Amino acid sequence: MLMTPLFEKHKKDKFYSQEEEIKTLESVKKEIVNAKKLLIPDQTKLFILFTAASQTIIGGVLCQTKKDEMWANTWISRRFESGEINYSIREREYLAIVWCIKKLRIYLQNEFIIYTDHRSLEWL
Numbered sequence: 001m002l003m004t005p006l007f008e009k010h011k012k013d014k015f016y017s018q019e020e021e022i023k024t025l026e027s028v029k030k031e032i033v034n035a036k037k038l039l040i041p042d043q044t045k046l047f048i049l050f051t052a053a054s055q056t057i058i059g060g061v062l063c064q065t066k067k068d069e070m071w072a073n074t075w076i077s078r079r080f081e082s083g084e085i086n087y088s089i090r091e092r093e094y095l096a097i098v099w100c101i102k103k104l105r106i107y108l109q110n111e112f113i114i115y116t117d118h119r120s121l122e123w124l
Contacts, residue, residue, distance in 0.1 A: 039064060039071035047073070047112040051100050053092035056080060060100035062107060076103050093117075 041047075042064060051060040059077030063070050080087075084095065093116055101108060 037071075039066060039073055041073045041107055043107075043110070047107055047110075048115065049100055049104065049108070049112060050115045051093070051096040052117060053089070053096040056085075058092065058096035058099055060096060060104070062100075062104050073107070074104070076100060 041062075045064050048063045048065075048070070049060055050063065052058070057077055057079055059075065061075050062073040064073060065071070078099070080092075084092070087095065097114060097116060101114075
């Protein structure tokens with residue numbers, strides 16, 4: 001989501017200043033520097049998948065606990081394809097869950113937990 005201003009720059013009839021691009025890149029660099037290191041996946045431990053959808057992007061974070069602390073194994077995200085932009089928020093959140101599970105299926109062979117911020121999907 002931090003990169004959205006840079007993606008939007010490539011759309012027709014949009015103007016973005018160089019200052020805005022620099023600001024976006026600086027915020028991305030700051031996030032990378034301050035991020036925790038990735039944890040190597042351990043197939044003997046439970047995986048936890050956090051998913052989310054915004055107006056333009058879906059994504060997820062695959063995590064595990066190590067010494068009672070949550071660590072990320074991987075982050076994935078993608079922009080919506082042309083027809084998906086018209087989905088309702090519930091459909092977008094559901095798409096995020098399905099897409100993340102498909103992309104990370106090699107890790108999710110056993111039981112795992114999914115967290116979503118969309119309450120109506122908790123009962124599926």
